[in-house]
Amino acid sequence: MKTGIFLIIIIFSCLSGFHFSQAEKNKTLAIVGNHTVTLTHFENRYYNYLISTGISDNIVVRRSILNNMINEILLYNYDSNEEVFSSREYLKELEEARKRTILAYLKDQEIFAKITVTEKEIREAFTKVNEKISARHLYAATEEEANKLYELLRIGVSFESLASQVFTDSVLKNNGGYLGYFTWGDMDPAFEEVAYSLKVGEISPPVKTAYGYSIIKLEGKVSHPLLTEYEFQKKKSHLERVLKIRKKTPSEKDYINSVFDRSKLSFDEQSLKNILVNLYKSNEIESGNIKNHTLQCVTYKERIYSQSDIEKKLYELPSYHKGRINSIETLRAAVEGILINEILYNIALSKGYDKAEPVLSMYDKYKKNIFSKFKIDAITKTANLPDSTVFNYYKNNISIFSTENELNLQEILVSDESLADSLLNLINNGNDFGELAKRYSLRQWSAENNGIMGFAPVSKFGSYGNTFWDSKVGEIIGPIKIENFCGIFRVLGKTESQPIDFDLIKEEVTKAAQFEMQTGIIKDYIELLHNKVNIKIDENLLGSYDIAG
Structure with missing residues (x-):
């Protein structure tokens, strides 16, 4: 949605950079019906907007922000909002935001505020910042895969050989997993900690990172020749902040592990399968029409949860x-996340964090944000667009409302590149493609049909879709390397995109047109509210106060 003078910019501020006397702060900048906008309300919003956007102060921006504040008052207090206030999804988001705010404050007070950094850690970080290292690595998605790679390295298989097998990235695949030179702060913290601890030429055991597992080999180190105490003191505060930020995630994990014992958690697999079916088949959970399933689903310590x-x-x-x-x-x-949050939430309530002023203030801002989102959505959805407008939108965007180009391919999918080459030679020498597919192809359902896949949208074929579409009917493509397989394909047929009948998708077109025209719809709607409510703005105060303080 584009922003404009009639649209709502939800920007809330926790800080104020302006300095006024108390009398100035309490001055009324605007009156909207029975509601007022004071200078202090405006300065909070305006300051945050200038800081977040980098825009310079000027009267046009001042007036735009004030109009946005007026629009919010109009929509919330001078319009019918029963549809929004009674929405289950709206109420759920409010409650979720309330709990999220309380939990965030709990983490701030019980975890982040207690993070400390020693002088030794800061000096070590200073040394690392001034030291570049180069390394190569092997990536594995699981610990089991990483351990297998590590064993292969130990028996003499080279990094280069293994990298060519584990990486899909062409650079890492061909350069032995070489990452080049980097410094402290460039990589995953766990990766860096191990890399900086290695000697040149040393290989690490598998390291758990945020992305999976890495085996690291240190290739080189380049240190700053001279580090002074003056340079350290200049960077000390910054490094301390960085170290505290880097400690947030592990500190949060440690805290959660201290209050939640995963070894005491167990699931009933059949019950989980039942829930998944209800989520996406019968839609029972979404509708709220939940049946009384007494089947034991989850056990945590002494507590048993039914399905x-x-x-x-x-x-x-x-x-x-x-x-x-x-x-x-x-x-x-x-x-698991729900159960953990329940424990954390109860801890927060026991400490009275739900009544803390920062929590109440932040939740109030979330409430306004959530209301505006749902209100704008409600206005847009209920906008009555003439049929002629909807039909013109359909005609002007016909490519959106058309079927996709479709392809029918015949395939042979094998795991060995040399076998794929041999099969291609057989096909070129006149052997029947379908018989070879039935005998050799690994995808069972297509192999049983002589390799014929049936018509499917071009997008289903991923990055090769355009290649297949641009090929002639009857043309053979391949062998193509697809992950760990090699494929040979024949184009059997093509079906070009066709417009879908307007009457069949009128509702879909209407929704798309409403969304596309949302800016104008909201503008017209708010203009009507402006005409119904008495609004007074102190233009002199808006233009004359000094933001420099």
């Missing part, structure tokens, strides 16, 4: 969270 208990907790999640649950693994992680 219904877990489904109710999932139902309370906003839809954007539920949308990420697409497998047993992500469901298990979601349930």
Whole structure:
């Protein structure tokens, strides 16, 4: 959505960089019906906007920000909002924001505020910042894969040989996993800690990083020849902040491990499968029509949660969270996260953090943000666009409302490149493609059909889609390396894109047109509210006060 004078810019400020007397701060800048905008309210918003955008102060920007504040008051206090306030999703997001704010404050007070950095750590960081190292590495997604690679290195297999197998990136694949020179702060903290501890030529055991596992070989070190105490003191405060930031994630993990014992957590796999089915098949959880399933689902310490208990907790999640649950693994992680947050939330309540002023202030800002999002969505969806406008939008964007180009391919998929080359020679010498596919292709469902895949959108073929589409019917393409496989393909047929009948997708076109025209829709809607409510602005005060203080 484009921003403009009639649109809402949700920018809230926790800081104020202006300095006025108390009398000036309490001056009324605008009156909107029975509501007022004081200079102090405006300065908070305006200061944050200037800082976040880098825009220079001027009267046009001042007036625009004030208009946005007026628009927010109009939408919240002088319009019918029953649709928003009664929305289940709106209420869920409010509650989720309230809990998130309380938990964030808990982490600030119980974890981040207690992080310390020693003089020794700062000096070590200073040394590392002034030292460049070069390394190569091997990547593995799992610890088991990493251990296998490490054993191969120990028996003499070279980095270069293994890198050519584990990397898909062409550079790392061909240069033995060489990363070049880097310095402290450039890489994953766990990776750096191990890399800086190695001697030149030394190889590390598998290292757990944020992305998987790495085996590191240090190739070289280049140190700054002369480090002075003066330089250290200049950088000390900055390095201390960086070290504290780097300690946040491990400190948070340590705290969670101290209050949540994963060894006491167990799941019933069948119950999890049932929940996943309900999430995406019957839609029971989304509708809130949760049946009373007594099947034991989760056990944590002495507490037993039934399938219904877990489904109710999932139902309370906003839809954007539920949308990420697409497998047993992500469901298990979601349930674990819910249980951890419940424990942390109860700790926060016991300490009275839900009543802390910073929590109440931040939650109030979240509430306004969430309301504006839902309100704008409601206005846009209920906008009545003439059929002629919708149809013109359809005609002007016909490519969006058309079927995709489709391809029918015949394939042979094998794991060995030399076998793929041999099969291609057989095909070129007149052997039947379908018979070879039935005999050698690894994709069972297509092999059983002589390698014929059936028509599918070009996008389904990923980065090779355009290559296949640009080929002639009957042409052979390949062998093509696809991950750990080699494929040979024949183009059997093409179906070009066709417009979808307007009447079949009128609702979809209407929604797209509403979204595209959202700026104008919101502008017109707010103008109507402006005409209904008495608004007074102190233009002299808006233009004359000194932001420099």
